[in-house]
Amino acid sequence: MALAIFDLDETLIAGDSDHAWGEFMIQQGLVDPVSHRRKNDAFYAQYKRGELDVDAYLRFACKALTEHSADYLEGLRAAFVEQMIKPLMLNQAMALIDRHRQQGDKLLVITATLEFVTQPIVALLGIDDLIAPLPERINGRYTGAIAGIPSFGSGKVTRLQSWLKGTTYDLQGSHFYSDSANDVPLLELVDYPVAVDPDPRLRAIAEARQWPVISLRD
Numbered sequence: 001m002a003l004a005i006f007d008l009d010e011t012l013i014a015g016d017s018d019h020a021w022g023e024f025m026i027q028q029g030l031v032d033p034v035s036h037r038r039k040n041d042a043f044y045a046q047y048k049r050g051e052l053d054v055d056a057y058l059r060f061a062c063k064a065l066t067e068h069s070a071d072y073l074e075g076l077r078a079a080f081v082e083q084m085i086k087p088l089m090l091n092q093a094m095a096l097i098d099r100h101r102q103q104g105d106k107l108l109v110i111t112a113t114l115e116f117v118t119q120p121i122v123a124l125l126g127i128d129d130l131i132a133p134l135p136e137r138i139n140g141r142y143t144g145a146i147a148g149i150p151s152f153g154s155g156k157v158t159r160l161q162s163w164l165k166g167t168t169y170d171l172q173g174s175h176f177y178s179d180s181a182n183d184v185p186l187l188e189l190v191d192y193p194v195a196v197d198p199d200p201r202l203r204a205i206a207e208a209r210q211w212p213v214i215s216l217r218d
Contacts, residue, residue: 007179174190
């Protein structure tokens with residue numbers, strides 16, 4: 001049984017779930033629309049340029065969770081998935097996931113987007129295992145902090161290696177699918193790196209290294 005590892009945003013779905021969650025919170029009146037959208041857009045642009053300050057981004061992403069109880073937020077999250085995420089689902093991504101499932105591979109998503117946002121999306125994709133930044137929660141409320149190392153850039157490698165220690169899996173025969181040059185550290189680690197609808201930086205790297213380049217867009 002080999003590992004089939006997937007990035008989430010812009011790879012398995014046709015958009016960025018973190019940015020979409022920010023827009024959803026604006027629509028619901030949970031945050032100041034002007035300042036939140038400005039910061040949300042700025043962090044997204046940083047990410048696409050490969051210049052993301054991940055700690056600053058996660059402080060921003062977690063702060064909005066501290067304003068409400070976890071139960072209330074989880075209720076809103078169901079509407080978010082229905083309204084904002086389901087339209088981003090890709091038939092070809094589902095087919096790729098199913099192909100690995102039929103081969104008996106272990107499916108795993110590793111993302112830099114908060115576990116709070118991504119857990120129900122990954123469940124919708126039919127994948128049980130997720131590595132994501134984990135927002136700290138105490139007594140039913142989010143604190144604004146992250147528990148552990150963020151799964152971003154080389155942090156994805158660190159988090160994966162930690163996850164592997166608690167399993168019987170290794171990286172022999174492993175695949176990793178991603179759209180982003182931010183994921184090069186993990187793409188370099190697996191046996192079969194695959195660039196999926198890659199950003200310009202990753203496309204150039206994939207072509208130079210002769211990594212497969214595929215599209216999952218319908």
